[in-house]
Amino acid sequence: AIIVDDDIAMEDSTYTAGRRGIAGTVFMHKIIGYYADQGKSLNDLKAIAEKVNDNLKSIGLALTAATVPEVGKPGFDIADDEFEYGIGIHGEPGYRREKIKPAKEMAAELIGRLKEEFNWTTGDRFAVLVNGMGGTPLMELYLFWNDIQGQLGDEGLEVDFVKVGDLMTSLEMQGASLTLLKLEDADWVSALQAPVNTAAWG
Incomplete structure (x- = not known):
């Protein structure tokens, strides 16, 4: 089994054992799906997944909490003039x-x-x-990406692949997460660019 633990915000908290998996899971699924289509064995897929996981990190923020379906309202309150770093998708x-x-x-x-x-x-x-959390307009996500892109450039980093959108969401949460995958294998870009027939990837 592979446990994706890309969320760097929290570790061994009241709500977690180890680190949480958040939007980085989407990159993991896309890459491993690509290699599965190439006919890689389960052992090979496990080894690739472990390498991807070691190079996969995410962190997010939220302006509102997610709605809990059972009770029909947000799980907690964030004031209109506040936001929170490192919130989980649940x-x-x-x-x-x-x-x-x-x-x-x-x-x-x-x-x-x-x-x-x-x-x-x-x-x-x-x-x-x-990644949008479900309640953030796409335009705002692209504005956020513009700021991120500039700062990554200032750090001297090369960005070979970008995805912006709602791919791993929490019901009605307003916020965003940022996932970086260090490209230790150049073929991972081909995996991310490979065409797929899914609703969200586009």
Whole structure:
């Protein structure tokens, strides 16, 4: 079995054992699906998945909580002028709540945390996913990506693949997550670019 644990925001919290899996799971499914189509064995797929997981990191933020279907309302309250870093896709709490600030500053926080994890150097190559949480307009996700793109460029990183959209969501949550996959294997870009017939990937 492969456990995707890309969320760098939390580890061994009240709500988790180890790290959580969030939107990085989408990249994992896409890459492993590609290699499965190539006829790779289960052992080969497991080895590839482990390598992908080692190079896959995500972190998110939310302006509102997810709606809990059983009760029909958000699981907790975030004030209209606040947001929370590191929130989970099922409504698990994050690591810090702040007053609303410009998207560029939010992006800088997420990139700073990812930089600590990757310890990247100039010229490192990445695939990027800016994932909506279900209630964020696509236009706002692209604005967020614009800020992220500029800051990754300032870090001297090369971005070989980008996906922006709602791919792993929480019911009615407003927010976004940022996933980076360090491209230790150049063929992963081919895997991400390969055509698929799914509703969300597009």
